Amino acid sequence: MVIIPSSYPAQGIFYMLGHPSLFKNLICPILLTIIWGLAMLIFGFAYLLKLQAHALINVKCPAAVAWIVCIIFVLLEVGVLSILFYLIILPIYQDGLFDRVLKLRGLKHVLKANEGNDLVKCMRGVSGGLWILFFQILVLILTLPLNIVPILGQMAFAIINGWVLTFGLRFHYDAEIRNISVLQSRREAWQRRSDYTSFGAVAVGLEMIPIANIFFVWTNIVGCALWVADEIEKSEAQLQLEQSSQTLMGTHQNIPLKVNTLNYSPGSRVTGVNSGLPSYTPQMQPQYQPSDPYAHQGSPRVPPKNKKHPEV
Structure with a gap:
């Protein structure tokens, strides 16, 4: 499996269009934002507009200009x-949405394997998310003149x-699924900056398109989840291949020695399927004659020395 990070933002678009169930994750935040915007609009025109207009009029600004300027200010606010x-x-x-894509890709076991310590994950996610959000805004402001x-x-x-x-899109996977710290996530992001930059450059380019960027913000998340899913599947396939190889090697090592006993006769060499082994004859058997045949408990009784042993 060849993984090309820059292709995943486009894959996210087609995957989301092919799975309408993913649009459920968009409804709630969009509705909440609309409700919040309407509430702020009512509050702005009911309270802030008069307050700001009277403030400008008190500093000798013409009333017509003050009201027009304050209307623009309220809309911007x-x-x-x-x-x-x-x-x-x-x-x-x-x-x-990220977790839902992993489930659709059949990786629910990855999420289950990392359940627990919800409070720790929540604190790590919130603290890390706020730090990343601040960093994103800072970089955005500094690079805006470009x-x-x-x-x-x-x-x-x-x-x-x-x-x-x-870095921000993958942080959920790092902090709450892989259970690594913000520092470890940032270090890995910097080590893989080529992959991160190639994916992110295309994603940012899509989010720079007016109006359509509202949709692309979500498809980029889907694309990032697909990227992670492919990495997980590739890692699992490699691990399974290694385990299969180790099992196969262990099976070969445990094959018993097979000797062709049909060709054996006293004084002849033992022949069998395993070539290269040292030849063996009955005369090579050591003649063991202990000085005290009953010195070791559990040892077999050995006849006295004046009696000959039968040949083996």
């Missing part, structure tokens, strides 16, 4: 608050933010 609300609740539903440069600047913006985006 509602938009920013709605986006922040969406970004805060998004990881909760991202994790659910978009001024046509094509090359946007490509650089997608590449730089791509690594950070992939």
Whole structure:
């Protein structure tokens, strides 16, 4: 199985369209964001608009200009608050969508094997998620001026933010399924920065498309889950192959020695299927004559020395 990380954002689109049940994970956060936006809109025009307009009028700003400027301010404030609300609740539903894709791929046993310590996982996920969100916003603000440069600047913006985006998308798998720390997850993300960047650059490019980016935010999660699922299946197949090889080797090592007793006669060599073994004759058998035949308990009774042993 050849894994090409940059292909998974596109795979996520087709996989999500082919599995309509995944759209259930989108309904709740979108509805909550719409309700929150309407509430902020009502609050803004009922309270903030008058407050801000009167503040401008008190500093000798013309009333008409003050009201127009405050309407624009309120719309911007509602938009920013709605986006922040969406970004805060998004990881909760991202994790659910990620796990659902793994279940559809037949990897439910991976999720079950890592159940337990929910409080520890929750604390790790929340703390790590907030740190990653802060880091994403910081990198986004610092690299935003790159978009001024046509094509090359946007490509650089997608590449730089791509690594950070992939780190955030895979963090749920690292922290809550693999049970590794934020530091270990970040170290592995940096070691695999080529794969992370190739996936993330395509994902960021899709999320830069206006309007459609609302859909691509979710398909990128599906694509990341498909990437992880392929890695898990590849690892399990390799482990199964190694176990089969070890079992086969153990079977060969336990094959008993087979001797052809039909060709055996006193004084002749033992012949059998295993060639290369040293030849054996009855005369090579050591003549054991203990000084005290009853010195060791449990040893067989040995005839006295003046009696000859029968030949074997």
